[in-house]
Amino acid sequence: MIPRRPSYQDIPLYSPPSVQCSVDLSDNTNLFGMPPVAERVLRECATSVVSRYPQTYxxxxxxxxxxxxxxxxxxxxxxxxxxxxxxxxxxxxxxxxERIAVPDPSFSMLSYFAKVNGLQFVPVRLRPDFDIDVDGLLATGARLIYVCSPNNPTGTVASRTALERLVDAAPGLVLVDEAYAEFASDTYADLVRSRPNILVTRTLSKAFGLAGLRVGYAMGRPELVSEVEKARGPYKHTGVSERVAIAALTEGLPWVKARAEEIKEIRGRLVEALKAEGLQPLPSDGNFLLVPLPDAPKVAARMRELDVNVRAFQGLTGVGDALRIACGPWPMMETALQALREARR
Incomplete structure (x- = not known):
């Protein structure tokens, strides 16, 4: 008989919708591609980079x-x-x-991670202005509080006043997810130096265009980082992904910063185009927009028939049904807007 964890029995496999469309705006990756220098390093990697283990940690x-x-x-x-x-x-x-407190709505993987780690997942509704509810999060008594800023899927940011108050009053660790930091008006890694109980995670999957290589990082006091490294293990990247990531972080930075600025400009244009269609996207500091829309799943299904894929949400707390649309080169946005018009008819 196969031994099983009872708490695992009702956990489904995490499987977000996967659809092949010519224009795919569903996963918030960099639709401009990757830095040219990173592509060059990828092509030039020696065989030994693949056949040998990378350096530990x-x-x-x-x-x-x-x-x-x-x-x-x-x-x-x-x-x-x-x-x-x-x-x-x-x-x-x-x-x-133990408990983990998470604003609602937020990154859907948190409830999944809570389940597989045997934790109590405690959602706390965002405020009407989409800022975090500091008092509500603290009232849970959770020793780990997660905050995503800019928040996925809303695109909204936690205010500095609220986040500082949360970190200062939290009974344990505050984990701040800044996957979209390069597109944001304010970020909070500076709090790491002044507060002992905050960790900030970021990724190279969004602005850096390296989602397929799976490279993320976290910033925190050395005593916190050392605990995370125990759970991390020695080998979390391939030698190839490390080489390409280093190239993107050094020689590739001008490309990354330029594309991030371009995406922010396109985000603003897309907001105006959606408003012209009678829609009201939420204010966003990410590389995407969340657009409240009745029957969003049906609209998204019709858009897929038109070869455009966007992420649909049903019944989001405080929002209702909505479409999440990633921002990319403007011709993609024009195609998506046309598909959206046709799908809503």
Whole structure:
């Protein structure tokens, strides 16, 4: 008989919708591609980079991240995407049965990670202005509070006043997910130096265009980082992904920053185009927009028939049905807008 964990029995496999469309705006990756220098390094990787293990705990990648973030390598850890680091944090800082508090709505993987780690998942509704409800989060008594800013799927940010108050009053760790930091008006990694109980995770899957290579990182006090590294293990990246990530973080930075600025400009144009259609997208600091729309799943299905894929949400707390549309080159946006018009008829 196969031994099973009773708590696993009702956990479904995480499987977001996967549809092949010529225009795919469903996963918030960089639709401009990857930095040219990163592509060159990928093509030129020696066989030995593939046939040998990379260095344990990615010291060269941490050096590149240190230059990019301003944090010493001992304040940094890396993982197989930022979602891997979030999972590592839950294992490192919470015992099975303890609580994790999460704003609602937010990154859907958190409820999944809570279940597989045997934790109590406690959602706390966002405020009407989509800021975090500090008092509600603190009232849960959770020793780990997760905040995504800019928030997925809303695109909204946690205010600095609210986040500082949360970190200062939290009974344990505050884990801030900044996957979309390069597109945001304000970020909070600076709090890591002044507060001992905050970890900030980021990724190279969005602005850096390396989603397929799965590289994320976290910033925190060395005593927190060392605990995460215990859960992380020695090898979380391939040698290839490390080489390409280092190239993107160094020589590729001008390309990354230029594309991020271009995406922000396109985001603004898309807001105006959607408003012209009678829609009201939420204010966004990410590389995507959330557009409240009745019967959004049906509209998204019709858009897929027109070869455009967007992410549909049903019954989001405080929002209702909505479409999430990633921002990319403007011709893609024009195609998506036309598909949206036709799908709504």
């Amino acid at each position: 990615a010291p060269e990648l941490k050096k590149a991240l240190s230059s990019y973030t301003g944090f010493e390598p001992s304040w940094l850890t890396t993982g197989c995407g930022s979602d891997d680091l979030i999972d590592c944090c839950l294992r490192a800082f919470l015992e099975p049965g």
